[in-house]
Amino acid sequence: MSIAVREHAAAAPTPVSMIDRVVRILDAFEGADGLTLAQVVRRTGLPRSSAHRILEHLAEVRYLRRDEHTYRLGMRIMELGALVIHQDRVREAAAPHLHQLHQVTGLVAHLAVLDDTQVVYLDKVGNRFGTLLPSRVGGRLPAARTGVGKALLAHTPHPGPLPEALLAELAHIRERGIAHDREEAVRGVACVAAPIVGAGDSGPALAAISVCGPVGQVRRAPGLASMIRQAAARIWRTAAPSVPA
Amino acid sequence: MSIAVREHAAAAPTPVSMIDRVVRILDAFEGADGLTLAQVVRRTGLPRSSAHRILEHLAEVRYLRRDEHTYRLGMRIMELGALVIHQDRVREAAAPHLHQLHQVTGLVAHLAVLDDTQVVYLDKVGNRFGTLLPSRVGGRLPAARTGVGKALLAHTPHPGPLPEALLAELAHIRERGIAHDREEAVRGVACVAAPIVGAGDSGPALAAISVCGPVGQVRRAPGLASMIRQAAARIWRTAAPSVPA
DNA sequence: AGCCCGGTCCCGCTGACCGGGACGCGAGAA
DNA sequence: TTCTCGCGTCCCGGTCAGCGGGACCGGGCT
Known part of the structure; x- marks a missing residue:
């Protein structure tokens, strides 16, 4: 046969x-x-x-x-797929903050989790500009080339070996609590991202959020990083796993 | 127990x-x-x-x-679920128009199809207010109580018998090409909807679109109905089944 | 016609699945 | 403590759901 x-x-x-x-x-x-x-x-x-x-x-x-x-x-x-997304606790907790980020900045806000070497998007809040981005709810992108991805990799024991340069960047991200994507995924588009983690390195990240838009607009936005960090902290507080048992 | x-x-x-x-x-x-x-x-x-x-x-x-x-x-x-939604031709064709409707009116725009006696939402474009509505992408609502649902029922041979009053309303909708929901699903929320059909009753509706928001805001919006009708017509033109065989 | 490709259906064989039941565990109740 | 109940896990012999080779049909080529 x-x-x-x-x-x-x-x-x-x-x-x-x-x-x-x-x-x-x-x-x-x-x-x-x-x-x-x-x-x-x-x-x-x-x-x-x-x-x-x-x-x-x-x-x-x-x-x-x-x-x-x-x-x-x-x-x-x-x-069924819609149910999965809808039932997600983190998504529930993050939704209002994503809307807020979008409303204030006019940029596209994302929520994503890590799966092996890729990120999977759980939510995306934006306007028509958002459809130009490759990110899709339920879709995958290589983690190393996205803001959310790097934010997550920095706060997770990576399984496979990674290139030298990336490791250095991840260490830096881990220190600052903020990741950047400067036109790495899409030309002309930049992102600023933060992991959703507990204070002081307590366990791996639940997910990550990011805000993306045209480089100029992202660079010009005042206090973007701290806004995102703050949103991530708030999401953590309402979605954090209660008892590690 | x-x-x-x-x-x-x-x-x-x-x-x-x-x-x-x-x-x-x-x-x-x-x-x-x-x-x-x-x-x-x-x-x-x-x-x-x-x-x-x-x-x-x-x-x-x-x-x-x-x-x-x-x-x-x-x-x-x-x-997989995300794939289904993403691969949908009608959704593809409708997306830009939904964004446009939202941007211009500030209200929440929907795309939905009929399934038996319920509508299933394929897309939803809106701001934070949208989360207050019961509509969810991939979710179901009884057709008779939504704008999109009535628009679709009016352009489809209904399987089961329907109440007298509804039939009258559907006939009216069929004539005008526009359906309304005045606080029938959610108190304080109104919708204006149009089916996505070919000109002159050619076959059943592909889907329907609607715009929803607080009653006051919806009532006050100028030319809402014709905007929606126009969007529906444009969507039909780009998504219409090519050959009925 | 002759050919090929794709969809549908049949039917006897068989191994993937079935499910009753044994076992261990932890949380109350006695 | 001991008993019991509900739960999750695992085993194993019997059997039928599913398997798949192949026949058949129809349509579109050459």
Whole structure:
């Protein structure tokens, strides 16, 4: 039995459990918003019959939508995803402060957490300008190239080895409690970020917040750093884990 | 045991497929953001061992997070959900207009679709005031009590029978192309909404947009209705399905 | 026509999943 | 203290849900 050539190419050591199969299928939808059976088969490496059966089943429970012969992620998944975001304690606590930061500065405010070497955005408050940024709620960006990412890395024992220059910057960030991104992710865009941590290095950061905008505007904003630090401190106070047990 | 009563799902007709089991478990997390094994068992009616096995498995693939002994919905689901929203063509087309509406009026702009008797919000653009509204991206509200909902109902063959008064209102809405919500969902809040449809009743509505705010402010806004209608028309033009086949 | 590609459906085989139940633990109650 | 209850975890033999090769159909090419 020769495995079919894959569209995306990734080692597929034969999924065994039903759950793994489902996950693999759902994951296949990243990067293309409509897939036919044949495409799913190529991407997942699953046998045609199996893929077909599972797709139909997922469509029945509305985890997928089926339109003619192409499948898309369905409403049920959107709803569950929205639930996750909504149920997040940190997000809840941060929301008013993000709005405040945006309102006062006119810049885009973010909330993000660290996941391995990437940041995942939990919230984003901004105006039309915000749509130009690559950050998306529920989206990922490499941590080392974002303000929030560096703020988080500086306050977390990093798993992998990092480049010399970055380590130096992280040490500096850790000391000052503020991270900067000067056009590293997007040309012309700068960010100022702070981790949400307890006073005096008590444990890892819960998340980080940042404020981003055109370099000129960010540089010109008075007292931005301390505003952000203050917001982060307030968020910590209302979202901090109560008992470490 | 007053708690147990609340938690018990209706007599389960025994789920057969693995997918059904998974769906049932995931669904159990609606309404409570952290569940222990025992709670999941009570809510789903699944056997303890099975529930335990599936929960662990879902946690492995990050569809759930496990913290000590309580499970929560995990990041992977959040990411998938965000993908769905992000991949939506209508949302893409509507976003700039929602921002524009918000910027010009200072009110909260929505984008929503109809699902049976409820509306599901796809986007929401607003300021801090917006957090006071019950609308949430990915959330549901009864269609008959919202502006977007009525705009959509008016342009869709309604499945179930509706009350006399509502039918009359819908006919009126259909004629004018504009729906109103005068404090029906939230006291003190009014909305003006328009469906995203082709000119001249060509097919059902793709979605609907609305603008909401304090009654006074909404009533005072000049030319709100025509602004919204115009935005809806523009969105239709860029998002309309190309070929009805 | 002949060919290819994609979707659907069938059906006998089998190993992934099932779930009752044993076990250990910690928190009250006796 | 000891008993008990509820909880999470783990085991293991039985079995059926799911598997997947392959037949079939239809449409779009050459």
